[in-house]
Structure formats: C-alpha cells, structure tokens
Amino acid sequence: MTIELTFLGTGSMVPTKDRNVQSILLEREGEIILFDCGEGTQRQMNIAGYSRAKVRKVFLTHWHGDHVSGLIGLIQTIFNSDYQHTLHIYGPKGTKMRMEHLRKTVDFENKVDLEIHELTPGVGQLEVAHENEDYSVECAPMKHGTACIGYRFQEKDRIRINMDHAFKEYGLKTGPLVGKLKRGETVEFKGKKITPDDVCYKVTGKTFVLIPDTGLNNTIPTLADQADLMICEASFTNEHEHKAKEFKHLTAAQAALLAQQAGVSKLIITHFSQRYPDTENHLKEAKVHFPETEAAHDFLKVKL
Ligand SMILES: [Zn+2]
Ligand SMILES: [Zn+2]
Numbered sequence: 001m002t003i004e005l006t007f008l009g010t011g012s013m014v015p016t017k018d019r020n021v022q023s024i025l026l027e028r029e030g031e032i033i034l035f036d037c038g039e040g041t042q043r044q045m046n047i048a049g050y051s052r053a054k055v056r057k058v059f060l061t062h063w064h065g066d067h068v069s070g071l072i073g074l075i076q077t078i079f080n081s082d083y084q085h086t087l088h089i090y091g092p093k094g095t096k097m098r099m100e101h102l103r104k105t106v107d108f109e110n111k112v113d114l115e116i117h118e119l120t121p122g123v124g125q126l127e128v129a130h131e132n133e134d135y136s137v138e139c140a141p142m143k144h145g146t147a148c149i150g151y152r153f154q155e156k157d158r159i160r161i162n163m164d165h166a167f168k169e170y171g172l173k174t175g176p177l178v179g180k181l182k183r184g185e186t187v188e189f190k191g192k193k194i195t196p197d198d199v200c201y202k203v204t205g206k207t208f209v210l211i212p213d214t215g216l217n218n219t220i221p222t223l224a225d226q227a228d229l230m231i232c233e234a235s236f237t238n239e240h241e242h243k244a245k246e247f248k249h250l251t252a253a254q255a256a257l258l259a260q261q262a263g264v265s266k267l268i269i270t271h272f273s274q275r276y277p278d279t280e281n282h283l284k285e286a287k288v289h290f291p292e293t294e295a296a297h298d299f300l301k302v303k304l
Contacts, residue, residue: 001134001155003028003206003304005229008044009036010270010296012213012235012249013066019298020044021066022271024210024231026153027054029134034058034074035151035210041070042077048299052077059129059137060091061212062148063098072102079112086113090129090137092147093120119149124219126152135205140223142214144248150212152223155205159184159196166199206304211258213271215248224262228304231296232258234269237281252282256290270296 004027011019021038025045032054034041045052052074061067071089078087089099095118103110119139121127130137135155142148159182166172170189177187177194186195209224211232224230234252236244244251250258252269259267267290269282276282279295286293294300 001029001158003153003155003208005208005231005302005304006048006050007268007270007296007298007300008041008048009038009066010272010298010300011066012233012271012273014274015040016274019272019274021069022061022212023067023070025050026208028155030054031056033153036061036067036212037070037074038066039069042073044298053081053083055087056085057088057090057130059139059151060089060095061142061150061210062092062144062146063094064144064146064213067212072106075103075114076106076108079108079110083112086115088115088117088130090117090119090139092141092149093118094147095119121149124222126219126223138223140219141217142212142219143217144213144215148213150214150220150223151210152207152227153209154207157205158203159200160203161200166194170194170199172199208304209262209264211250211255213249215245216250216254220258221262224258224264227262227264229266229268229302230259230262230264231268231270233271234282234286235271235273237276238285239281240273240275252286252293253289256286256288256293259290259293265292267293268296268300268302269293 006025008023009020020040022036023041024035026033099116126138126140129139138152139149181196207227208229209227232255234255235249236251283295
C-alpha cells in the first residue's frame, strides 16, 4: 500500500504568495487523512486535485490559527455534501470545548456524524490516538505555548504470499488455504505440508512522524524512532536561534540533530517563517547534521 503525502501548506503564521499555512494530506487506500487544517486548506486541496469527500480523519497538532483556521470551512463543506461516514477529529487537550465553540460560529445544518477525540499524552509518554487493522497513530506532547502534540503514523506489517511460487511448487491457487498460510498456519495440500515460510514473505509497514511547532523536547527522538520519514518544523535558521527558543520553535539545525538522534531515514523540514526569502540556509544548516534533508514547498508530494 502506498502512502502518499502532500504538503498543502508549508509556511508559519500567515499565508504568503508562495506558501499557505499548515496542512499535510495523507492518502492511503482511498482514505484521506489531514494533519492540521490551516486557512485555505480547502482551496489547496482543489489545486492538488483531492476530493474533500474522502477525508475521514483530521489530526490537529494544536489550536494556533495557522493550524486550524480552515477547519470550520472544511466541516461545513463536508456537511453540505452527501457524506456517509463519521468524520473523526483528533486534537490535544481542549479540543472538545473548542470544537463546540467553533461549530456555533457558522450557521449550517449538522447532517454528519462528527466524533471528537481529545488526546492527553503525559509528559514523555506516547498515547495511541487511533488503531485499526492497517495502521496506528500515536501521539506525544510537544513543548509549545499551548497544548500541542506530535504524531506517528505507522502502517502494520503485512504477510503476503508469493502466488507464483506457491502454484509452481505446490499447485496451490487462491482460496481458504492461502488465508490460513497468511495467518501463520501450516496447511496440507495434495498430501504435502506447506508452511508459511515456504510461500510467504513480510512487507514491512511504513512510518511517518510529524513534529509540529515545538521547542527542544526529549520526547521527539522517541516518537520519531527509526521512522522512514520525519516531517519537522524548522521555523528558523541558526541566525535566529534565540527567537526559536523564545517562541518555542526549532531551527533547521535542531530539527536535523533530532532526526539524527531518532535514526530516521529521511527528514523534510517545513513551517518556515516568512522572514526568509528562501530555504537555502535552512537546508545548508540542516545538512551539516543530517544530509538526507529536504525542504518542503507547497504541493510537494512524497511517496512512502
Ligand atoms: Zn504554527
Ligand atoms: Zn504554534
């Protein structure tokens, strides 16, 4: 299963000509999951060619405007469509109360099931936000001016069967025996024993981690441990490290050091302050510590 991530907004605070505010879209198996929903996210989805009817879950990192201001518009659009699902919204402490307020700000008919999940992981702790047969989403607290959480999206490993080999070697075709083998059972076919090891192989699930607005924080390497991809805020360059500290944000170099510590395969930095005309210095400073770094731009797509 391919995970496709699209950056819908890569700037911080306010939208600029080149960068919208925060939102990352994940598409997998026809399901769309949004991580944050800054102002203008709906329009960014239009431009990127995604249907809002496929959004099933929204994971909010925190309630600063650049991460949530597009939420009420998105909800209204989904509610006005022929949406037959439950829309799940996850967020940090205070999300239930804020969602209640938010829904009162716009007059529209509530036709859709909306389920709000408030996540309150303890300091240094990981909490499971959602888990199903295919993947889990865990969260951990960040250090920001308001309750803020980072997320780890982890696909589960899958057992696949090499049907070509199973047929050539054992004459086995698809059917209930294949299901048993996938579940780890040994089966008997035409007088021959077939073990899962004979015909099965494992497909390792992919993991991506989103580190949103935060100051330096010991939980980050734990949350991001060995991930295939770490997406991390890098609002500032070394020149403004004092501002990063003051406003509880990270520099690109700090993000890179955290990626190195976590042992991730790739780092994408995002959430750039509009004071910088480009991301050249962010990249240069990050690559000193972690060469596998890329700087996000709006509509950047990454496949895992
Ligand atoms: Zn922000
Ligand atoms: Zn923030």
